[in-house]
Amino acid sequence: MRTEVAVVGGGAIGSLVAYALQRAGLMVTLLEPDKPGAAWRASAGMLAPHAEGLSGELLAWAEESLERYPALVRALEETSGVRVPLVLEGTWVVARSDAEAEALAPLEPLPAPLDRVRGARGGRQYPGGQVDPQALVHAARTALERLGGRILPAEARGYDAAVDGVRVYLEREVLRAEQLVLAAGAWSARFGLPVRPLRGEALLLAGRAPNTPAFVGEGYLLPRALGVYVGATSREGWGRSANLWGLRWLADYAHETFPWLETAPLREVYAGHRPAAERPWVGPVEPRVWAAVGHGRNGVLLAPATARILTQRILGPKPHPIP
Secondary structure, three states, X not given: OEEEEEEEOOOHHHHHHHHHHHHOOOOEEEEOOOOOOEHHHXXXXXXXXXXXXXXXXXXXXXXXXHHHHHHHHHHHHHHHOOOOOEEOOOEEEEEOOHHHHHHHOXXXXXXXXXXXXXXXXXXXXXXXXXXOHHHHHHHHHHHHHHOOOEEEOOXXXXXXXXXXXXXXXXXXXXXXXEEEEEOOHHHHHHHOOOOEEEEEEEEEEOOOOOOOOEEEOOEEEEEEOOEEEEEOOOEEOOOOOOOHHHHHXXXXXXXXXXXXXXXXXXXXXXXXXXEEOOOOEEEEEEOOEEEEEOOHHXXXXXXXXXXHHHHHHHHOOOOOXXX
């Protein structure tokens, strides 16, 4: 079996990279075994470069992604027929301490229901918003296939790169590719990349949500179609589902911070593994092999810029369409 580009990993990063490469005219095969615990399944879909404290090159990538998202979503929806909810009406950071108030000055009045946050003194609104990560991945995968790309429900177990191409070893066969992109999220360490799993858990509650995402203390909340998303824990290591420690942290955080959610019914619990690294690796690993890994909790935020950067590097200087 042959392809021009094999992409290992079909989360937010891998799916958008595969879509961008296919749209640019290459034949792409996406390898995605749909492992439980993938980050995109539990992701908040937060688009908040300033509230996340990014700086330097990563902030530039995040700001580029914010600019690219409207056109990208339109292109994905047109090609795939899948609606991708995207709201870019800002993100709030709420101040509750002297230090936070000083850092966020000048403070702005908070909209409801954020004005009911315990100890809130005001806040500051930054550019950003949110996108539905599950819809984003579904649309990117569907668009990839409609453009002629291929998705295999297979796990890459290793690879060998040579002058004439790359052999990607699957469970029962070998996929031969001209180029290989490693975008396996928290599982990228199996390919020798410096990535480790950072476990995160979140809740979906049936209660009133702010109109836009909001960061408060060590956590955040944002609106979802069926209620309010409250997150998130952050712990080293693997774990396929949420456990009592995570649930207790989330329950205590919601109870102590958002009084209007004290008796909110629990709708769903999310758990996933962020691909943590010192910084994202977006670029060559060795000849014919590329990486798009290590985005941590900012994979959805940085995905459009990552897809643009990697597509341009793989294709070189020739012109090609990138949404």
